[in-house]
Amino acid sequence: MSERQFYIDPSRCIGCNACVAACAECDTHRGVSMIHLETIQRGDSVQTAPVICMHCDEPACAAVCPADAIKRTPDGVVQSSLKPRCIGCTNCVFACPFGVPKYDAAIDQMMKCDMCYDRTSIGKKPMCATVCPSRALMYGTPEEIAAQRHGTPINEFIFGGRTIRTKVNLMVPQGTKRLEVNPGTMIRKSDLLNQARVR
Amino acid sequence: MAKLPVPVEKLTAQFGPTLNYSPVGGWQNRSEPEKLVKTHCCFCGQQCGIQLKVRGNRVIGFEPWEEFPFNRGKLCPKGVKRYLQDNHPDRLLAPMKRVEGTGFVPVSWDEALDTTVRELQRVQAQFGRDAVAMLSGVSLTNEKSYLVGKFARVALQTKELDYNGRLCMVSAGTGNKKAFGIDRAANSWADILEAKVILCAGTNVAECSPITTDYIWRARDRGAKLIMIDPRVTPMARTCDLHLPVRPGADSALLVGMLRVMIEQNLVDLAFIDKYTSGWEETRDSALAMPLEEASRISGVRVEDIVKAATMWGEAPTSFLLHARGIEHHTKGVDNVLACINLVLATGRLGRPGCGYATITGQGNGQGGREHGHKCDQLPGNRDIENPQHREYIAHVWGIPEEELPRKGHSAQEIMNLIHEGQIKALVSICFNPLVSLPDSNFTREALSRLEHYTAIDFFLNETAHHADIVLAGSLHEEEEGTSTSAEGRVIRIRKAVDPPGDARTDTSILLEMARRLGRGKYFDHFTDSEAIFNELRVASKGGTADYYGITYERIENEMGVFWPCPEIGHPGTPRLFETLKFHTPDGKAHFHPTPYRPSAEEPDEEYPVILTTGRVVSQYLSGTQTRRIGGLVDMCPEPYVEIHPTLAQRYGIRDGAMMRVESRRGAVVLKAKVVTTIRPDTIFIPYHWPGDLAANNLTNRALDPLSKIPEFKKSVVRIAPVEPAS
Numbered sequence: 034m035s036e037r038q039f040y041i042d043p044s045r046c047i048g049c050n051a052c053v054a055a056c057a058e059c060d061t062h063r064g065v066s067m068i069h070l071e072t073i074q075r076g077d078s079v080q081t082a083p084v085i086c087m088h089c090d091e092p093a094c095a096a097v098c099p100a101d102a103i104k105r106t107p108d109g110v111v112q113s114s115l116k117p118r119c120i121g122c123t124n125c126v127f128a129c130p131f132g133v134p135k136y137d138a139a140i141d142q143m144m145k146c147d148m149c150y151d152r153t154s155i156g157k158k159p160m161c162a163t164v165c166p167s168r169a170l171m172y173g174t175p176e177e178i179a180a181q182r183h184g185t186p187i188n189e190f191i192f193g194g195r196t197i198r199t200k201v202n203l204m205v206p207q208g209t210k211r212l213e214v215n216p217g218t219m220i221r222k223s224d225l226l227n228q229a230r231v232r
Numbered sequence: 233m234a235k236l237p238v239p240v241e242k243l244t245a246q247f248g249p250t251l252n253y254s255p256v257g258g259w260q261n262r263s264e265p266e267k268l269v270k271t272h273c274c275f276c277g278q279q280c281g282i283q284l285k286v287r288g289n290r291v292i293g294f295e296p297w298e299e300f301p302f303n304r305g306k307l308c309p310k311g312v313k314r315y316l317q318d319n320h321p322d323r324l325l326a327p328m329k330r331v332e333g334t335g336f337v338p339v340s341w342d343e344a345l346d347t348t349v350r351e352l353q354r355v356q357a358q359f360g361r362d363a364v365a366m367l368s369g370v371s372l373t374n375e376k377s378y379l380v381g382k383f384a385r386v387a388l389q390t391k392e393l394d395y396n397g398r399l400c401m402v403s404a405g406t407g408n409k410k411a412f413g414i415d416r417a418a419n420s421w422a423d424i425l426e427a428k429v430i431l432c433a434g435t436n437v438a439e440c441s442p443i444t445t446d447y448i449w450r451a452r453d454r455g456a457k458l459i460m461i462d463p464r465v466t467p468m469a470r471t472c473d474l475h476l477p478v479r480p481g482a483d484s485a486l487l488v489g490m491l492r493v494m495i496e497q498n499l500v501d502l503a504f505i506d507k508y509t510s511g512w513e514e515t516r517d518s519a520l521a522m523p524l525e526e527a528s529r530i531s532g533v534r535v536e537d538i539v540k541a542a543t544m545w546g547e548a549p550t551s552f553l554l555h556a557r558g559i560e561h562h563t564k565g566v567d568n569v570l571a572c573i574n575l576v577l578a579t580g581r582l583g584r585p586g587c588g589y590a591t592i593t594g595q596g597n598g599q600g601g602r603e604h605g606h607k608c609d610q611l612p613g614n615r616d617i618e619n620p621q622h623r624e625y626i627a628h629v630w631g632i633p634e635e636e637l638p639r640k641g642h643s644a645q646e647i648m649n650l651i652h653e654g655q656i657k658a659l660v661s662i663c664f665n666p667l668v669s670l671p672d673s674n675f676t677r678e679a680l681s682r683l684e685h686y687t688a689i690d691f692f693l694n695e696t697a698h699h700a701d702i703v704l705a706g707s708l709h710e711e712e713e714g715t716s717t718s719a720e721g722r723v724i725r726i727r728k729a730v731d732p733p734g735d736a737r738t739d740t741s742i743l744l745e746m747a748r749r750l751g752r753g754k755y756f757d758h759f760t761d762s763e764a765i766f767n768e769l770r771v772a773s774k775g776g777t778a779d780y781y782g783i784t785y786e787r788i789e790n791e792m793g794v795f796w797p798c799p800e801i802g803h804p805g806t807p808r809l810f811e812t813l814k815f816h817t818p819d820g821k822a823h824f825h826p827t828p829y830r831p832s833a834e835e836p837d838e839e840y841p842v843i844l845t846t847g848r849v850v851s852q853y854l855s856g857t858q859t860r861r862i863g864g865l866v867d868m869c870p871e872p873y874v875e876i877h878p879t880l881a882q883r884y885g886i887r888d889g890a891m892m893r894v895e896s897r898r899g900a901v902v903l904k905a906k907v908v909t910t911i912r913p914d915t916i917f918i919p920y921h922w923p924g925d926l927a928a929n930n931l932t933n934r935a936l937d938p939l940s941k942i943p944e945f946k947k948s949v950v951r952i953a954p955v956e957p958a959s
C-alpha cells in the first residue's frame with residue numbers, strides 16, 4: 034500500500050461545516066478555522082465546496098513572501114508562516130491561486146492549513162478528513178480511491194497558462210487530466226443570462 | 233401562576249441564550265486532557281461515537297472516536313461543538329422559584345421539592361390525579377426514559393404522560409406496528425451499502441442525518457441509484473439520480489402512483505406477497521383506482537418521473553427505503569409511512585443483505601425513549617398500555633396492583649389542549665421545550681399561562697421553563713451513566729464524563745427524591761445507580777417486542793453496542809429484522825394497507841395561497857435549548873429565514889435578502905427572504921429552531937394525525953408580503 038494522501042471531492046460536500054468547526058479546535062490555531070467553506074451560487078444550487086490548502090509543489094505563497102516566512106516540509110506540507118518572520122504584508126493571501134492563506138489581524142500573522150501536521154506526523158488522519166460526514170474530504174491511499182470512487186484524482190491545475198502541481202488531489206469526472214482555469218474563458222452567470230437574452 | 237414573572241427580555245438577559253465560543257478558560261489556556269471518555273453525541277438519532285476530553289471535572293474538548301463502527305470518527309458540526317454546552321454561562325446551578333416582578337431566585341432543594349410536591353398533591357386532591365401532567369423528552373437515556381415512565385405512573389399516578397417524540401417518530405412507529413408488528417428500523421445501516429436503489433422519502437439526509445450521507449455515497453460508489461422525494465433540492469437531492477419535487481402533503485398520491493406503475497409493469501413479487509403478506513388485494517385495487525394523471529396532478533410530479541421512479545424501484549435487485557419527518561409530519565403521516573412500506577412489501581425486498589427499510593429517527597434517543605418510557609400509550613418493551621397481559625406483567629415488575637396502573641393518556645399536543653381548556657392544572661416537564669417545538673406557539677403560550685403549577689427540570693432555562701413556578705437544575709447527557717438506542721436499533725453506552733456543576737443534580741436523583749417525597753419511595757429505592765435501573769428495564773422489556781433482556785452494560789461496552797431484540801444473554805442481537813420473514817403481527821404476516829390520498833388539514837385558498845413547510849438546519853438541534861447557546865453553531869445559521877422560489881418572490885415583489893412577512897391563521901413572522909430556485913414555486917420553507925417572534929411554529933397548525941397524533945408541521949398555508957424597510 035502506498036502512503037495516504039488527501040483527496041477533495043466537492044461533489045459530495047453537503048455544506049455541513051463540520052470541517053470548518055473541527056479545524057478550529059486545533060491547539061495550534063485555537064478557535065480559528067483554516068478551512069473556508071464556499072457556497073457557490075445559493076440562488077440556483079445548494080452546492081458548497083471546502084477549500085483547504087492544496088500544498089503546491091512550488092507554492093506561490095512562499096515564493097512571494099518577502100520575509101521567507103513560509104516553509105515547505107521535506108514531505109511536501111506547506112506550513113503556516115513562521116511567527117518571528119511574518120511581517121503581515123498579506124502578499125501570500127493575494128498570490129495563492131486557490132485563495133487559501135488568511136491574515137489573522139489578532140496575532141498579526143498569516144495562518145493556513147498545514148494538513149494537521151501534529152496528527153498526520155503520528156499516523157492520524159487530518160481532523161477535517163476524520164469528521165467529514167460525506168467524506169468529501171478523504172485521507173487515504175490511491176488504491177483505496179481507485180477501488181472505491183468513480184471520479185479521477187488530479188493534482189495538476191493550469192492557471193492562465195501556468196501549471197501548478199499539488200500534494201492534495203481534487204476528484205473530477207473520469208477522463209479529466211487537469212483543470213485549466215483561464216480568466217478569459219471563465220463562464221459567468223451574467224454572461225449566460227446575456228446570451229439567453231440575445232437569443 | 234404560570235405567567236412570566238418579568239418580561240421575556242429580562243429573562244433572556246439573565247438566562248441566555250448566551251453564545252459560548254471557547255472552551256473553559258479560553259483557547260489559549262486549554263491544556264492536555266486527563267482522560268478521554270468514549271461516549272456518544274446527544275444531538276441526533278445517529279448517536280455518533282465521540283470521545284470527550286476531560287480535565288478537572290470539566291469537558292474541555294473532543295477527539296473523534298474512529299473505532300466506533302457506525303460513524304468511524306465522522307461528526308457533523310453539532311457533534312464537534314457539542315462540548316461547549318459544558319461550563320456554559322447559562323447553566324442552571326441551583327433550583328429556583330418564580331418571584332413575581334423579580335424573576336427566578338435560587339432556593340434550597342428542600343424548598344423547591346417541597347413546593348413542587350405540595351402543589352402537585354393539592355391539585356390532585358382538588359381536581360383528580362389526571363389534572364397533573366408530565367411532559368418528557370427523548371434526549372434522555374433509556375434509563376431516564378424508563379424512570380420517567382414509572383415515575384409518572386407509579387409516583388404521580390397520572391395517566392397524562394407524553395413526550396417530545398410525539399413530534400418526531402410516532403407516525404413511523406404507528407405505521408411500522410400496523411405493517412410489521414414492531415417499531416424499529418428493519419436493518420442496520422450496513423445494508424444500505426449493498427442496496428442498488430435507495431429511495432429517500434421526505435428526509436433531508438444531509439442536514440438531519442449527516443452520517444447517513446456517507447452510507448448512501450458508498451452505495452452509490454458501487455453503482456446504487458438514488459431517488460429523493462422532497463419539495464426542496466436538499467444537498468443530497470442536488471446530485472441524486474432522480475429528484476421528485478413533491479407538493480407538500482401529496483406524498484401518498486405519489487407513492488400510490490408508483491405502486492400502480494409497478495403493478496401494471498409486473499414489477500411486484502406476487503410469490504412473496506402471497507406467502508408472507510396480507511391485505512394485498514385491497515391495496516392493489518386502491519392503487520389501480522388512482523389514475524396516474526391524477527397522482528401526477530395531486531403530487532405535482534410529472535407522470536414520466538413517477539413511471540421512472542417506479543421502474544427504477546421495481547426493477548432493483550436490492551434496495552433500501554429511508555423516510556423521515558417530511559412524510560411523517562402530516563395529518564396522514566401514518567398513511568404516508570404505510571404507502572412507503574407497501575412499496576417495500578410489493579417487491580419482497582426485506583430481511584436479506586442489501587434489502588432494507590427504515591425511518592430515520594431524529595431525536596437523540598428517539599428510538600429507545602419511545603420503547604421504554606414516556607409514550608402515553610406504551611409500557612416498557614414497546615408494550616401496549618391497554619393490553620391486559622401487558623398491564624399485568626408491568627404492574628408485576630413494578631410491584632403494584634394492575635388496577636393501580638393508569639390507562640392510556642393523551643398525546644403531547646392533546647395535553648397542551650387540555651391545559652388550555654383548564655382540565656389539566658399542573659405540569660412537570662423534563663427535557664421538552666413545547667413553546668418552541670409544538671405548533672401554534674401563541675396557543676401554547678396561552679395554555680402555559682393557565683397552569684396553576686408548573687415545575688420544570690432542565691439544565692438551561694428554556695423558553696417554556698420561563699413560565700415555571702419551580703425550576704429544578706438537572707443534568708446534561710454527559711453527567712450520568714446510561715444507555716441509549718440509535719436510529720439503527722443499536723443499544724449503546726452513554727458515559728458520565730463529569731459531575732453536574734454547582735448545586736445542580738442528576739435528573740435521576742431528582743426524580744427519585746420526588747418519588748420519595750410523594751410517598752412512593754418503596755417502588756424506587758432499589759435504584760442505587762443507572763445500571764440498577766437498566767437491569768429493571770431489561771426485565772420489564774423481556775418478552776416484549778423491544779426485548780433488551782440479553783443486553784448488559786458489559787456486553788454493550790465489549791461489543792460496541794448490541795441490536796435489540798436480544799432476548800437472552802447468549803443472543804447475538806438482531807441487526808437485521810425479518811430474516812425468517814416471520815413478522816411480529818398476530819398472523820405472522822406483513823400487512824399491506826390501502827392509502828388513498830386525502831387532503832391536508834389546510835390547503836391553499838385565496839386568503840392563504842402559499843404552502844409553508846418547516847424543518848431543520850444542520851447546525852441546530854430541535855428547539856435549540858442547547859444548540860442556540862453554542863457560538864460556533866449559531867454563527868453558521870444565526871437566524872431563521874424563508875426559502876422562496878424566484879417566481880413566487882417576484883409575484884409579491886420580495887427581494888433576496890429583504891425582510892418579508894409570513895402570516896397564517898394563527899400568527900405571523902417577519903424574516904429574511906432567501907430567494908432560491910431549489911424549492912417548489914408554490915411552497916416556502918422556514919427552519920423551526922427559534923422562539924418568539926422568529927418562531928416558524930407561530931404559523932403551523934395543531935391538526936393531528938388521527939392515529940399517531942403527530943402535528944402537521946410539514947404543511948400549513950400562509951400569505952406573504954414584502955416588508956419595506958423603515959425609511
Ligand code: SF4
Pocket residue numbers: 045046047048049050051052053070081083164165166167168169170
Ligand atoms: S465536513 Fe465535508 S461535507 Fe461538511 S462542509 Fe466540510 S467538506 Fe463539506
Ligand code: SF4
Pocket residue numbers: 273274275276277278279280306307308309310311312441442443
Ligand atoms: S448530531 Fe448526529 S450526525 Fe451530528 S455528530 Fe451528533 S450524532 Fe453525529
